[in-house]
Amino acid sequence: MLKIKDLHASVEDKEILKGINLQVNPGEVHAIMGPNGSGKSTLASVIAGKEEFEITRGVVFLDGEDLEESAPEERAHKGVFLSFQYPVEIPGVSVTNFMKTAINESRKARGLEDMPANEMLKLIREKSELLEIDRKFLSRSLNEGFSGGEKKRNEIFQMAMLEPKLAILDETDSGLDIDALRIVANGVNKLRSKDNAIIVITHYQRLLEYIVPDFVHVLHNGKIVKSGTKELALELEEKGYDWLKQETVV
């Protein structure tokens, strides 16, 4: 589904990704871990198409198609979803209206009519129950005055609504207490299927107890320095990241 080959990316002439190789197949969950500044969020942004980053070498394929020329919204229409570490506040636009716009724009791109209102309401009800979100929340302005937990829950609600092929969760666990973490993880798990894939970006192993990955990759200094199964996450938890740094020096 997702194939990244020798990906180098820079922001303002500073190289952040220095040759990433990664393959993600349908039905898989990959975790990307690594210390601060290793390039985790950059990788997520590059896949989602943030213009600020320039791909200087290498390529990102989604279902065999080179994504480089696609705008972020086109990638979304192709099934890419990024759950933001810091979701942006949009005053005056309710969660419901925002989702309506997003869904209908995606439908439009696929040549479909707007989703009928009753169908939309049903979908919203169904998905908000999944994330244990109450009605009042849906009429609030998007992310405005939301707590950290509410923001993250809202991100996963959006993921549930948009049903992406490839979801990238960027530090979705940060700022969540244990109950919120459980709800969010539970929501994500219910969205797992043999047809979609998830990349979980996290600093800590904690989230991976709830969203169990098939593969774990360690990103350091813009490269994947180690890949393994979920046991690698436990090893990292135990040893921290310092040993990695030493290893790369040697």
Place this chain on the structure above:
Amino acid sequence: MSLKEKLVSSFLAFENRVDIDNPVHNIRSQAIKNFEAKGFPSKKEEAWKYTSLNSLQKIDFSVFPKQENALEYKDVKKYFLHEIDSYKIIFVDGIYSSYLSETTHDGVDICLMSAALTKPMYKQVIDVYFNKVASQDESLTTLNTAFSREGAYIYIPKNKIPKKPIEIIHFSTGNEAALMLQPRNLVVAEENAELQIIERHQSLTDNEVLTNSVTEIFAAEHAIVDYYKVQNDRATASLIDNTYIAQKNSSVVKVHTFSFGGKLTRNNLNFYQNGERIDSILKGVTILGEKQHVDHHTLVHHIEPNCESHQDYKGIYGENATGVFNGKIIVDKIAQKTNAFQQNNNILISDKATINTKPQLEIFADDVKCSHGCTIGQLDEEALFYLQSRGIPKKEAEALLMYAFANNVLESVRIPELKSRINKLIATKLGVRLGFDL
């Protein structure tokens, strides 16, 4: 002949036509003298540094409305807030249209300035209020005073609340190649009275129109006045709006200015707080493109202690549009415990658009809270990326962000139908169809 000469030399004919024995004759005569001495303001004056009236003065404007031009309601319906019932004071080329209007004398007076200035029953109110808060030396105001004859006259007695909002609309039909209009409005809200007014100037053709309007508003103790100015005129229509507001104890006056169009728009909005516990609220949303120009000059004069003022102006400027915000706050020495807030935020969406923003604070009291802030920026890239990553195309995403930017100014609009109308105007102005009614 220059426009100034034309106006001054027309004055005698105007006075003869209207009624030389009228009680306001002396006021008009003094005003024309003041205008003659000063003339039109030039860019040399600090207050007119960024707005030039030179090119307008070169146009050969007709300065008298000539005849009544009939308009069919169906042709102009869209300019009314037709979703709700309202009182209407409507003018066509400067002349009152009884056909399009709906006035009342049922407990309140919502009618015409020409009647108020000539009929004895209004004399008492005219004597007390007419030309009492309007400037006696600002040249464009004195020009309007000299030719004051027609406009809206609204008198709400103590404890009265009109049943519905009042719409004041000035249409110009383009029957003259170029027409100058000088409407004069008087609004008096006595103690505990409450009212809502929507004002609009609308040209119906591409012939030149210049409107030099003066509105005086008096809010007595505990009165509440909501005034909405909808400025969305054609590229050949210019407006100089001079609004003067005098407030007494515990009154609340809110003025919303929505500037979405027109060639040149100058808003001189002046608040005078003659009492305590007064609240003055000034809100503005400006969205301009093409070569449109708007200049917001606000003044809040805190004269007594324990009062508040809140100013919040948002501007979005594209193409070659130019904007000015000049917000002056004066706090007199005795006006302790004043809370004065001023905010002006702007987004430039084109390299050629410009905005000049300037707070001007003159504070003579020592126990006050005054804050001001102005920003000029572009749309937040991170926010844009967030919306795009949800499948919303860039153009729609930008519109959504601009809407969000202007949104908090709309929250205080108390007529839901007007709010929804303004939302639609904003969406149209931003050139998008969004998946929901904004």
